[in-house]
Amino acid sequence: MTDRAPDAGYEAVIGLEIHVQLRTEEKLFCPDGTGFGEVPNTNVCPVCLGLPGALPVLNREAVELAVRASLAFGCTVHQRSVWARKNYFYPDLPKGYQISQFEEPLATDGVFRVETDDTSDPVGRLAIRIRRIHMEEDAGKSIHDRFEGATAVDLNRTGTPLIEMVTEPDFRSPAQVRAWLTGVKQVLEYLEVSDCNMEEGSLRVDANVSIRPVGSEPLGTKTELKNMNSFSGVERALDVEIARQRDVVAMGGQVAHQTLLWDERRGDVRPMRSKEESHDYRYFPDPDLPPLQVSENLIEAVKAQLPELPAARRTRFREDYGLPAYDAGVLTARRPLADYYEETARTSGAPKEASNWIMGPVLAAMNARDLEADDFPVRPVHLAELIDLVEEGTINRNVAKDVLGRMLESAAGVEVGSAAAKTPAEIVREEGLATVSDTGRLEAWVEDALAAHPEEVARFRDGETRLQGFFMGEVMKRSRGKADPTEVARILTERLEET
Amino acid sequence: MAAAVREGSVPADHYLNKALEQARAVDRGHEGLNAFLALAKPGGPAPDAPDSGSGRAGETHPTGDGLLAGVPVAVKDNLCTLDLPTTCASRILEGYRSPYEATAVRRLRVAGARLVGKTNMDEFAMGSSTENSAFGPTRNPRDRDRVPGGSSGGSAAAVAAGVVPCALGSDTGGSVRQPAAFCGVVGVKPTYGRVSRYGLVAFASSLDQVGAFGRSVLDAALLLEAVAGYDPRDPTSVRRPVPDLSGGLDEGIRGRVVGLPREYLPDTLAPEVRARYDEAVERLREAGARIREVSLPHTRFAVSTYYVLAPAEASSNLARYDGVRYGGRASEARSTLELYRASRTRGFGPEVVRRIMLGTFGLSAGYHDQYYDRAQKVRALIARDFERVWADGVDLLFTPTAPGPAFRLGERTADPVAMYLSDVFTVTANLAGIPGVSVPMGEVAGGGGDRPPLGGQFLAPPWHEAPMLQAARALEVSYGITGEDT
Numbered sequence: 001m002t003d004r005a006p007d008a009g010y011e012a013v014i015g016l017e018i019h020v021q022l023r024t025e026e027k028l029f030c031p032d033g034t035g036f037g038e039v040p041n042t043n044v045c046p047v048c049l050g051l052p053g054a055l056p057v058l059n060r061e062a063v064e065l066a067v068r069a070s071l072a073f074g075c076t077v078h079q080r081s082v083w084a085r086k087n088y089f090y091p092d093l094p095k096g097y098q099i100s101q102f103e104e105p106l107a108t109d110g111v112f113r114v115e116t117d118d119t120s121d122p123v124g125r126l127a128i129r130i131r132r133i134h135m136e137e138d139a140g141k142s143i144h145d146r147f148e149g150a151t152a153v154d155l156n157r158t159g160t161p162l163i164e165m166v167t168e169p170d171f172r173s174p175a176q177v178r179a180w181l182t183g184v185k186q187v188l189e190y191l192e193v194s195d196c197n198m199e200e201g202s203l204r205v206d207a208n209v210s211i212r213p214v215g216s217e218p219l220g221t222k223t224e225l226k227n228m229n230s231f232s233g234v235e236r237a238l239d240v241e242i243a244r245q246r247d248v249v250a251m252g253g254q255v256a257h258q259t260l261l262w263d264e265r266r267g268d269v270r271p272m273r274s275k276e277e278s279h280d281y282r283y284f285p286d287p288d289l290p291p292l293q294v295s296e297n298l299i300e301a302v303k304a305q306l307p308e309l310p311a312a313r314r315t316r317f318r319e320d321y322g323l324p325a326y327d328a329g330v331l332t333a334r335r336p337l338a339d340y341y342e343e344t345a346r347t348s349g350a351p352k353e354a355s356n357w358i359m360g361p362v363l364a365a366m367n368a369r370d371l372e373a374d375d376f377p378v379r380p381v382h383l384a385e386l387i388d389l390v391e392e393g394t395i396n397r398n399v400a401k402d403v404l405g406r407m408l409e410s411a412a413g414v415e416v417g418s419a420a421a422k423t424p425a426e427i428v429r430e431e432g433l434a435t436v437s438d439t440g441r442l443e444a445w446v447e448d449a450l451a452a453h454p455e456e457v458a459r460f461r462d463g464e465t466r467l468q469g470f471f472m473g474e475v476m477k478r479s480r481g482k483a484d485p486t487e488v489a490r491i492l493t494e495r496l497e498e499t
Numbered sequence: 500m501a502a503a504v505r506e507g508s509v510p511a512d513h514y515l516n517k518a519l520e521q522a523r524a525v526d527r528g529h530e531g532l533n534a535f536l537a538l539a540k541p542g543g544p545a546p547d548a549p550d551s552g553s554g555r556a557g558e559t560h561p562t563g564d565g566l567l568a569g570v571p572v573a574v575k576d577n578l579c580t581l582d583l584p585t586t587c588a589s590r591i592l593e594g595y596r597s598p599y600e601a602t603a604v605r606r607l608r609v610a611g612a613r614l615v616g617k618t619n620m621d622e623f624a625m626g627s628s629t630e631n632s633a634f635g636p637t638r639n640p641r642d643r644d645r646v647p648g649g650s651s652g653g654s655a656a657a658v659a660a661g662v663v664p665c666a667l668g669s670d671t672g673g674s675v676r677q678p679a680a681f682c683g684v685v686g687v688k689p690t691y692g693r694v695s696r697y698g699l700v701a702f703a704s705s706l707d708q709v710g711a712f713g714r715s716v717l718d719a720a721l722l723l724e725a726v727a728g729y730d731p732r733d734p735t736s737v738r739r740p741v742p743d744l745s746g747g748l749d750e751g752i753r754g755r756v757v758g759l760p761r762e763y764l765p766d767t768l769a770p771e772v773r774a775r776y777d778e779a780v781e782r783l784r785e786a787g788a789r790i791r792e793v794s795l796p797h798t799r800f801a802v803s804t805y806y807v808l809a810p811a812e813a814s815s816n817l818a819r820y821d822g823v824r825y826g827g828r829a830s831e832a833r834s835t836l837e838l839y840r841a842s843r844t845r846g847f848g849p850e851v852v853r854r855i856m857l858g859t860f861g862l863s864a865g866y867h868d869q870y871y872d873r874a875q876k877v878r879a880l881i882a883r884d885f886e887r888v889w890a891d892g893v894d895l896l897f898t899p900t901a902p903g904p905a906f907r908l909g910e911r912t913a914d915p916v917a918m919y920l921s922d923v924f925t926v927t928a929n930l931a932g933i934p935g936v937s938v939p940m941g942e943v944a945g946g947g948g949d950r951p952p953l954g955g956q957f958l959a960p961p962w963h964e965a966p967m968l969q970a971a972r973a974l975e976v977s978y979g980i981t982g983e984d985t
Contacts, residue, residue, distance in 0.1 A: 046597075046598065046599050049824065050819045050824075051597065051598070051599075051825070052579065052585065052587070052592065052595070052597065052700040052701075052819070053577075053578075053579045053585075053597065053601060053696075053697065053698040053699055053700045053701065054599075054697070054698075055696060055697050055732060055733050055734065055735075056734065057731065057732060057734055058734065085815050087814075087815050087818060087862070089818065089821060089839055090835075091821075091823050091835055094819060094823075094824060095818065095819045096815065096817075096818020096819045096821060097815050097818055151835070153823070280863055280864045282814075282815070282859065282862035282863060282864075282867075283862075284811060284812075284815070284862055284867075284871060287703075287704035287705035287735075287812055288701075288704050288734065288735065289734055289735075290734060290735065
């Protein structure tokens, strides 16, 4: 739906501004905590309240996270950047200005590529240039619906560190935007620089969009889209806005430069009141803060410690573990899951089996419990043990699925990774779930099954051989799933073919 | 004083109570000085009152406990204090109490000083006469029809009237040195970064510096020594050891090269001011200084540069006074915009409004390059003038502190530009970040039979407060000022 061909020879040109909250313990310029959802106006101090005489003191932890992100997105990190004040009045902006960076940002000139299945892209790689990444402090929150006829202000978020990433207008479709954003989010999560939670506002995306005749170089007049709360919201808002701009042009009109708010419920965009947008921010270097110095040593150290990023990991999973592209994609989507897989695969020595287990029942259980892989009660070492029990033939696959269920039950209520959780071997032993290959017992179950169904035996012998499966099921039922299926099949065939 | 209190021969509250008595006697009533906006209670909080929070690691340890034991000190009302309101002499902060204390004030307490009260000032330190206070002007103790100078006029007057031996002020364009000159006391502005600005309510952050007044150079030096030093809460404070400023004061000026910058001695300078200045130079020569004429060619741009940059920073620094969280609030406002407009219109006096407008204009799209950016370039040129002079072997510069003596109350209130020009010799030190001190330099005929004092200003390279104060001391001694014991 979002990839429809440009109507009437027009193409969309889209650029993004992405705000990412950095995952620091303390705020950017004061030691208050950065937790989400706490009692309003409790994570505050003279500095972030903007009390008279208070001064900002830089939190270097935030700088390191910003450098990490900048390097991961291929940007040049500048050893000197300058804090600037962005001046505007708003009740949730206590100082009347936001400390940001303007003329000399932390990092510039990056490129970030994601793999896409977009057929219009022959390389299958979407390369988007990043113009700049700069650091800034977040504003507070204005809450308009809490008190009748009044606006409440919560300043807990004030001063939380952010990076703002500005792309070049390199996107040509909303689908590209969504695919690229998904890749960006993956990387940010891998880097552990942000929680990337759009609903909680730790990742916010604004888009600039214009249309122009295909083949034309100059950009059309752009509009700015705000207030999208999910990647799909970004995609839908862009679809709607591009369609609107096409209609305007088709009617012979001109697109007006304006800021538009996405209304998720109505699936529509509405213009922001002009009062809300016409700002002259009067940027100037913040005289309270010396220029930000990032040493070559720090840049090199951060570079050396960059984790393996999702794209590299996908490639390696395919090469090292022989996984299909699809499996590699699913398993590397999030760093904890990729770590979980990798530990399981290495411990069990059966990488493809590990992938099947994790992509099937394990992921289903994680999703059902809304758990990240690192909080999932069945640890990789135990999952690997379970896989080994199947591979060795100690239990069969169906029993193994039950054992996984028991493992989850036994782990419920105990700390993740605790020794109190039962291992699969313990469960198999305690519950006598090991596969039975003892011929005597298997023959007894077969006898019993055949004796109970004389009619089906007769039909089988009349040539209805597909009833073999029925007898198999009957025997398994009697063995409570433990019978060695290969042995049972051999005995069944023997007994049924006797006349 | 401090020695007597330290030895225990005088009760710890003795001088504080005397100062409070004195303040009450001179400050109120017809022709009262109006130097104080708030006075401490007798007895007051103990000097070791718990501070607002522990310093972050790395703070330079405040100079010796007991340096100012029992010494009563007055503090300008733009330094945050816990036990007294901090209003910056503005309606918009009327009754405001800070939940934390300025580093400079906390260090005063650590040194054993007793806070007497908060002193009057031009609103948000914007002015040169203390007539811009929302709570009435301060009078000059030397002549109550004259202004005490500004913006730290209350602190200067409190010292000149003998209420306190020393007082804290702040100097953004001369706000310590000029009132010191007008009131006949000593006022020192240290190097930018020498004293923490944490808790100093910002006017123009890149120019503001806490300064010290004293009856004598020694008093001012002791006070400065007590409050100086690196503070991790102020990223513009500098990690340098605090020199012993009071100890070597009498080393004199022999052999020092003192430059006389010709740009500070225009033909238009009043002959009497020039005469007193020439006499002072003669005294310096007699004390062994080597006198040399020098030039600081960009001086003539200093006032206009200052009046672009300071208001620009102020327009941003004062944006926080919006009636939303603290201070005066127009509670009848029906929209956010109306709340801002009504609270700020009501809360700010005309000079503050003028500077906010000026500063906003200088930063606006279309004017930014022409004003703010250009002023920054000129600022660098002004700083370079000084660097060249120091590099040429000049140790200190000596100038008049102001073009004339204290003017009469109301004389310049209608003419902002005339008022701004009284800063002409002092703004350069702030633009260049260098230290400066004003010391008494004789008197002139006041017209009404009175003899208003003049001040002479020494300027020094960054971090050279010690030799600068030695020179100031040498001049002071030549006038027979001995400096009582603090």
